[in-house]
Amino acid sequence: MRKSVIAIVGRPNVGKSTIFNRLVGERISIVEDTPGVTRDRIYAEAEWLTTRFNVIDTGGIELGDEPLLVQMRAQAQVAIDEADVIVFMVNGRDGITGADEEVAKLLFKSNKPVVLAVNKVDNPEMRENIYEFYSLGFGEPFPISGTHGLGLGDMLDEVVKHFPEKIQEEIDDDTIRFSLIGRPNVGKSSLVNSLLGQERVIVSDIAGTTRDAIDTPFSKDERDYVIIDTAGMRKRGKVYETTEKYSIMRALKAIERSDVVLTLIDADAGIHEQDKKIAGYAHEAGKAVIIVVNKWDTVEKEEKTMKEFEDKVRDQFRFLDYAPIVFLSAKTKKRIHTLIPKVLEASENHAKRVQTNLLNEVIMDALAMNPSPSIKGQKLKIFYATQVSVKPPSFVVFVNEPELMHFTYERFLENRIREAFGFEGTPIKIFARKRS
Numbered sequence: 001m002r003k004s005v006i007a008i009v010g011r012p013n014v015g016k017s018t019i020f021n022r023l024v025g026e027r028i029s030i031v032e033d034t035p036g037v038t039r040d041r042i043y044a045e046a047e048w049l050t051t052r053f054n055v056i057d058t059g060g061i062e063l064g065d066e067p068l069l070v071q072m073r074a075q076a077q078v079a080i081d082e083a084d085v086i087v088f089m090v091n092g093r094d095g096i097t098g099a100d101e102e103v104a105k106l107l108f109k110s111n112k113p114v115v116l117a118v119n120k121v122d123n124p125e126m127r128e129n130i131y132e133f134y135s136l137g138f139g140e141p142f143p144i145s146g147t148h149g150l151g152l153g154d155m156l157d158e159v160v161k162h163f164p165e166k167i168q169e170e171i172d173d174d175t176i177r178f179s180l181i182g183r184p185n186v187g188k189s190s191l192v193n194s195l196l197g198q199e200r201v202i203v204s205d206i207a208g209t210t211r212d213a214i215d216t217p218f219s220k221d222e223r224d225y226v227i228i229d230t231a232g233m234r235k236r237g238k239v240y241e242t243t244e245k246y247s248i249m250r251a252l253k254a255i256e257r258s259d260v261v262l263t264l265i266d267a268d269a270g271i272h273e274q275d276k277k278i279a280g281y282a283h284e285a286g287k288a289v290i291i292v293v294n295k296w297d298t299v300e301k302e303e304k305t306m307k308e309f310e311d312k313v314r315d316q317f318r319f320l321d322y323a324p325i326v327f328l329s330a331k332t333k334k335r336i337h338t339l340i341p342k343v344l345e346a347s348e349n350h351a352k353r354v355q356t357n358l359l360n361e362v363i364m365d366a367l368a369m370n371p372s373p374s375i376k377g378q379k380l381k382i383f384y385a386t387q388v389s390v391k392p393p394s395f396v397v398f399v400n401e402p403e404l405m406h407f408t409y410e411r412f413l414e415n416r417i418r419e420a421f422g423f424e425g426t427p428i429k430i431f432a433r434k435r436s
Helices: 016-026 068-082 098-110 124-136 152-161 188-199 244-256 273-284 305-316 336-350 356-369 407-421
Strands: 004-009 043-048 051-057 085-091 114-119 176-181 214-220 223-228 260-266 288-294 325-327 382-389 394-399 429-434
Touching (some): 004 068, 016 152, 085 124, 085 152, 114 124, 114 152, 176 244, 176 273, 188 214, 188 288, 188 336, 223 336, 244 273, 260 273, 273 288, 288 336, 305 325, 356 407, 407 429
Parallel strands (some): 004 051, 176 260, 288 325, 394 429
Antiparallel strands (some): 043 051, 214 223, 382 394
């Protein structure tokens, strides 16, 4: 079941980013920067009471050299398309402006629930300034202050009321869900079509839980799969062609519902920073990942061409060192037969459990091979380890002092676990806990 999405929309300088930072910074810890991944905070997860949801900050959507009004409308349209609920933000100090009325016209056409937030209402006296905003036609305005954090609870109570009911997917738990993510024009649609055309065993098309996407079930070698198709950007035009961050929004929804994520690279165009951004979200979400180098038919090849390209991928995607790399051509279908077996393997490793006694044998052998170093005169002692969850496989190592577990030694233990049990295609997590 996917999380609901709210978009913060409004003209420039009404405080959208301040409210975004309030929502996602105080209620949920943002994942720290991963080496090799450039972070954008246009889209993040937040929580109110017991409800988790995603937030879009339209202030972070950049559209080049277009005039301000055109940019504003385009940013709002991108967010409107993606959101379940829209927070329409205005500035309580300025009153209603012509730009506010332009945004309001867009929102009326969307037929989406709209919550009107009047920002910069920093003291009780200013509350009397909010009544003129009733004329915008969105019901009761909610006075808030991004600077002081006032009124956000009442606003969020109203937002949550409009979230759609959660829809349980009618797909068996044994079915492997995988999605294709990547920059526009890397060949996602072509790969989806090639996979489904080759199998010729499509069961049916069912509407996905993400808007404008089709989940397509199919079977191969007696295993059931569902492709979560993010490739089909139904809406065309300059907004979507010039907003690379739009592809990140779509990718995040698909990643959330996937077991395995295929991150596509265009072999002809090479590796872009955006490729790393998008792949980084899959890694941070703890999903199994396969790096797919598409359009391999367009590359002039010599004896070491594939090895040299693989080395480039490993250098640029160091945070995905566990992910297998598959070279193929969706257009010619060359090497496409190698992909689904990798999806199956990654999915199985993502859900793999290790027996506690075997795990501890590996940990103790690792300690004997490479004893933990001393830090400030103290030495890390590992008593035992156990696996606590899957998807991704997660392990707790009980120690004398968790702060003595240096990340380099944690990495060493991860490598030993991988050598012993595999886990190709999936991240694994290790947590140090003090033995009680």
